[in-house]
Amino acid sequence: MAKHHIEATVNGDDVEFLCETEETLLDVLRDTLHLTGSKEGCASGDCGACSVMLDGRLVCSCLVLGCEVSGRRVETIEGMAKGESLHPLQQKFLEHAALQCGICTPGFIVAGKALLERNPNPTETEIRYWLAGNLCRCTGYDKIVSAVKDAAVAMRKG
Amino acid sequence: MAENGTNGPNGTNGGYVGTRTIRPDGLDKVTGRARFGADYNLPGQLIGRVLRSPHPHARIVRIDTSKAEALPGVKAVITRDDFADQSSEFIPAGEMLMNYKDVVRNVMAREKALYEGHAVAAVAATSAAIARRALKLIDVTYEVLPHVIDVVEAMRPDAPLLHDDLFTAGVEPKPEKPSNIAKRIEIVLGDIEAGFKKADVIVEREFKTAAVHQGYIEPHAALASVSEDGSTELWCCTQGHFIVRAHCARLLGLDIAKIRVTASEIGGGFGGKTVVYLEPLAIALSRKAKRPVKMVMSREEVFKSSGPTSGATVKVKMGATKDGKFVAGFAELKYQAGAFQGSPVQPGVMCAYAPYDMENVKVIGYDVVSNRPKVAAYRAPGAPISEYAVESVVDEIAKKLGLDPIDLRMMNAAREGTKAAYGPKFGPIGLEETLNSIKKTEHWNTPLRKWQGRGVASGFWFNIGGETCASLTVNEDGTVSLMVGTPDIGGLRAALTNMAADELGIPYEKVRPIIGDTGSLGFTFLTGGSRSAFSGSMAIVEAAKQIKAELCARACKLWEAKPDQVEFSNGAVRPLGELAEKIKPMTIADFAKVAGKTGGPIGGYGRINAQGAGPSLGTHLVDLEVDPETGRVTILRYTVAQDAGKALHPAYVEGQFQGGAVQGIGWALNEEYIYGADGKLQNAGFLDYRMPVASDVPMIDAIVVEVANPKHPYGVRGVGETPIVPPLGAIANAMEAATGIRFTELPMSPPKVLKALKERGLTGKN
Numbered sequence: 042m043a044k045h046h047i048e049a050t051v052n053g054d055d056v057e058f059l060c061e062t063e064e065t066l067l068d069v070l071r072d073t074l075h076l077t078g079s080k081e082g083c084a085s086g087d088c089g090a091c092s093v094m095l096d097g098r099l100v101c102s103c104l105v106l107g108c109e110v111s112g113r114r115v116e117t118i119e120g121m122a123k124g125e126s127l128h129p130l131q132q133k134f135l136e137h138a139a140l141q142c143g144i145c146t147p148g149f150i151v152a153g154k155a156l157l158e159r160n161p162n163p164t165e166t167e168i169r170y171w172l173a174g175n176l177c178r179c180t181g182y183d184k185i186v187s188a189v190k191d192a193a194v195a196m197r198k199g
Numbered sequence: 200m201a202e203n204g205t206n207g208p209n210g211t212n213g214g215y216v217g218t219r220t221i222r223p224d225g226l227d228k229v230t231g232r233a234r235f236g237a238d239y240n241l242p243g244q245l246i247g248r249v250l251r252s253p254h255p256h257a258r259i260v261r262i263d264t265s266k267a268e269a270l271p272g273v274k275a276v277i278t279r280d281d282f283a284d285q286s287s288e289f290i291p292a293g294e295m296l297m298n299y300k301d302v303v304r305n306v307m308a309r310e311k312a313l314y315e316g317h318a319v320a321a322v323a324a325t326s327a328a329i330a331r332r333a334l335k336l337i338d339v340t341y342e343v344l345p346h347v348i349d350v351v352e353a354m355r356p357d358a359p360l361l362h363d364d365l366f367t368a369g370v371e372p373k374p375e376k377p378s379n380i381a382k383r384i385e386i387v388l389g390d391i392e393a394g395f396k397k398a399d400v401i402v403e404r405e406f407k408t409a410a411v412h413q414g415y416i417e418p419h420a421a422l423a424s425v426s427e428d429g430s431t432e433l434w435c436c437t438q439g440h441f442i443v444r445a446h447c448a449r450l451l452g453l454d455i456a457k458i459r460v461t462a463s464e465i466g467g468g469f470g471g472k473t474v475v476y477l478e479p480l481a482i483a484l485s486r487k488a489k490r491p492v493k494m495v496m497s498r499e500e501v502f503k504s505s506g507p508t509s510g511a512t513v514k515v516k517m518g519a520t521k522d523g524k525f526v527a528g529f530a531e532l533k534y535q536a537g538a539f540q541g542s543p544v545q546p547g548v549m550c551a552y553a554p555y556d557m558e559n560v561k562v563i564g565y566d567v568v569s570n571r572p573k574v575a576a577y578r579a580p581g582a583p584i585s586e587y588a589v590e591s592v593v594d595e596i597a598k599k600l601g602l603d604p605i606d607l608r609m610m611n612a613a614r615e616g617t618k619a620a621y622g623p624k625f626g627p628i629g630l631e632e633t634l635n636s637i638k639k640t641e642h643w644n645t646p647l648r649k650w651q652g653r654g655v656a657s658g659f660w661f662n663i664g665g666e667t668c669a670s671l672t673v674n675e676d677g678t679v680s681l682m683v684g685t686p687d688i689g690g691l692r693a694a695l696t697n698m699a700a701d702e703l704g705i706p707y708e709k710v711r712p713i714i715g716d717t718g719s720l721g722f723t724f725l726t727g728g729s730r731s732a733f734s735g736s737m738a739i740v741e742a743a744k745q746i747k748a749e750l751c752a753r754a755c756k757l758w759e760a761k762p763d764q765v766e767f768s769n770g771a772v773r774p775l776g777e778l779a780e781k782i783k784p785m786t787i788a789d790f791a792k793v794a795g796k797t798g799g800p801i802g803g804y805g806r807i808n809a810q811g812a813g814p815s816l817g818t819h820l821v822d823l824e825v826d827p828e829t830g831r832v833t834i835l836r837y838t839v840a841q842d843a844g845k846a847l848h849p850a851y852v853e854g855q856f857q858g859g860a861v862q863g864i865g866w867a868l869n870e871e872y873i874y875g876a877d878g879k880l881q882n883a884g885f886l887d888y889r890m891p892v893a894s895d896v897p898m899i900d901a902i903v904v905e906v907a908n909p910k911h912p913y914g915v916r917g918v919g920e921t922p923i924v925p926p927l928g929a930i931a932n933a934m935e936a937a938t939g940i941r942f943t944e945l946p947m948s949p950p951k952v953l954k955a956l957k958e959r960g961l962t963g964k965n
Contacts, residue, residue, distance in 0.1 A: 063328075071237075076231070078230070078231015080237075080417070082417065083884065085885070087885035088498075088885050118230065127226075130229075131230065134229050136221065138850035138853075138854055140228055141854050142416075142688055143229075143464060144416045144464075147229075166894075170893075170894045175892075176416055176890060178416055178469070178858070178862065178890065179689055180857060180858050181854075181896065181899050182857075182861065182891075182896060185893070186898065
């Protein structure tokens with residue numbers, strides 16, 4: 042079967058790509074658009090390492106088909122830093138040592154951003170439940186939670 | 200806890216060791232730029248896929264690959280025929296032993312498929328879709344054999360045999376019949392019979408633990424490119440690329456110098472990435488296809504085909520006097536090895552009673568094969584299992600004697616000079632300090648409510664050193680390139696950069712660390728055994744020493760001075776005595792500018808076999824609550840105290856404590872390999888193999904105890920593994936405190952807890 046021709050916006054850029062019906066958004070991001078910051082940990086929506094924003098909504102890109110993003114807006118980890126300046130979450134993850142191996146980090150940061158956009162002052166419990174869709178095997182989550190909390194403070198201060 | 204987010208001092212006077220510098224590789228990891236195993240691609244690459252056995256145990260009668268080979272787009276197909284057989288020879292592999300006769304069979308089944316998911320063939324094709332179609336065209340004729348999954352069943356004389364040529368080692372006389380029991384080992388100290396006679400109280404229990412997976416989020420991945428003359432390049436996620444090179448050279452009959460392995464960033468390993476799976480297959484496929492081949496495991500393949508750690512059955516019998524002195528300890532450990540021998544039962548045996556000063560100890564261990572994936576190392580391999588059993592019994596003794604469980608441990612704690620049952624006399628170790636730290640916490644003294652319980656347990660791990668190289672190169676502008684050969688799995692670059700900056704007296708930002716490939720450094724053993732910061736920092740001290748000596752020698756020439764008229768300190772060679780009045784000190788940057796005129800490039804190269812890794816001991820404290828309606832256990836509060844010797848980078852030391860504790864929580868409460876009667880794994884995914892998520896756990900308080908290791912120039916001990924040892928016992932002990940029930944089987948998952956509560960009429964609403 043012929044490939045689908047898709048036009049979408051990724052990190053603010055217009056993109057066009059061809060994809061097979063069964064290819065996921067994650068496949069397209071990684072293999073076709075060469076945006077490998079989103080990771081595949083499970084391909085079943087359980088680990089959150091492939092988290093991206095689709096029209097402002099947090100999704101696992103392994104559970105979205107490439108064809109589904111036609112005409113839509115995709116934001117990935119690669120679009121979070123603006124020029125020289127990191128997003129506060131990126132900065133706080135560094136300062137708090139909130140990553141060890143770093144494979145889950147892009148997913149956590151994207152998911153954290155989605156949280157802080159809807160809830161600028163989350164409690165520890167709210168952070169933990171929001172991030173329950175993202176697996177981290179290294180940190181025990183302690184420093185991740187602290188980093189998100191601290192990023193919220195920094196963002197509220199503007 | 201010290202405050203987060205503080206950067207190290209600026210300036211040139213060092214003082215970075217012990218501070219929370221920003222990791223040099225961090226920026227790439229928060230922006231998605233860092234390249235992990237699956238992020239590498241080469242022009243013209245093919246996609247490789249593995250055909251895996253659907254049967255837990257089957258003779259492979261015939262493999263017909265002709266249809267797959269004929270499929271357009273398929274460029275190579277490999278089977279057992281593409282790997283020469285290997286002779287039986289045990290080789291030390293870090294904390295475990297390995298045998299290439301087994302390794303060649305594990306990467307590609309030969310006579311038999313020995314577990315569901317065992318590799319049987321592999322293909323390389325121009326697309327993943329074609330590779331998948333090709334797998335379906337490979338015709339394998341299996342003769343299905345009876346299988347055995349359970350370790351105790353596998354030990355029975357009438358159990359289905361995995362290997363006709365496996366005879367139990369370590370028993371006299373040598374058995375005449377083959378068996379699934381690969382090995383019996385035993386350590387003895389003193390006389391336990393005499394010891395038990397002195398006991399006022401004896402507790403004997405049998406425990407069972409489930410196989411659990413390391414659970415790294417990054418699946419195994421490899422990209423190989425082999426040229427016509429056999430020169431091989433390989434990129435893969437591994438804890439030790441030098442080890443990968445050695446294994447691949449052996450399995451594929453290549454000269455070591457012809458293989459260059461680059462370790463990608465590694466997305467977790469915990470011991471599970473110390474062995475090879477895809478790497479030799481990718482090379483074999485690439486060699487056949489003459490094109491690069493990329494292979495990545497699915498999560499299902501990771502669960503079914505890569506190493507979990509052993510499930511086990513453990514018997515413990517301990518005796519104590521009425522005032523609490525441990526007088527005898529016995530244990531019998533039966534560990535699953537998976538399909539090939541080599542469970543971590545040896546370290547399990549050695550660690551069982553290691554935290555305690557005891558005169559009479561006997562521990563027996565059995566290494567048992569069954570139709571499961573071959574186990575791989577998992578963080579303090581073997582120790583969490585045996586120490587869980589012992590720590591549970593210690594808690595029961597405390598209860599029977601009416602003693603405080605911390606005081607009881609303190610009374611029996613191993614300390615400097617204690618002779619361990621496994622052989623050595625300990626140097627300075629920090630168990631008492633961790634017990635004291637825990638006792639002083641506010642946590643220990645906080646009251647609990649009904650259905651809540653508090654548990655404590657201690658843990659021991661040896662740590663290792665080993666062959667390690669590190670180079671420090673002074674660049675033309677005075678900046679320094681640091682290279683080590685151990686993959687950075689959790690902050691290693693930051694810890695080593697702290698150290699290098701201090702050693703050379705230059706700003707942290709002026710040192711740039713990289714992980715060198717196998718062509719760039721001498722043989723360096725893997726990241727494992729909690730050795731990478733310990734050994735790497737020792738090699739850096741050595742490299743820095745060479746630089747300092749070289750710069751002093753050059754200064755002597757330039758200044759026409761004698762060696763005792765100069766010294767290196769604070770980043771510069773300084774003239775001493777009267778010379779100091781005439782001559783200004785020369786910084787590293789000053790020397791760099793004139794390097795060409797003063798003897799050429801400046802650098803140091805540490806090549807060491809690091810010795811003297813000090814054991815790290817820890818004590819964990821946990822509060823939990825049991826929901827009597829559902830059997831669900833919630834961890835309310837958790838504190839870790841562990842001896843780090845010296846924390847090069849406290850934030851990443853705490854991270855090891857916290858991460859290990861949470862892996863232990865998963866092991867204790869939820870994680871397990873669940874097999875059906877058909878011998879197939881039923882929960883090969885993250886939905887059903889339930890690892891802790893953020894909402895399952897509280898903050899983990901980390902207390903870094905520092906009892907210097909005298910064998911390390913800065914006092915460092917490895918810290919990575921010990922943190923997973925105490926949680927199983929601490930949580931089991933807290934469960935007993937909450938419910939009055941001594942749980943002896945892991946995981947203590949809701950159905951099991953609910954059943955136990957029901958049997959005792961304890962269910963209901965809280």
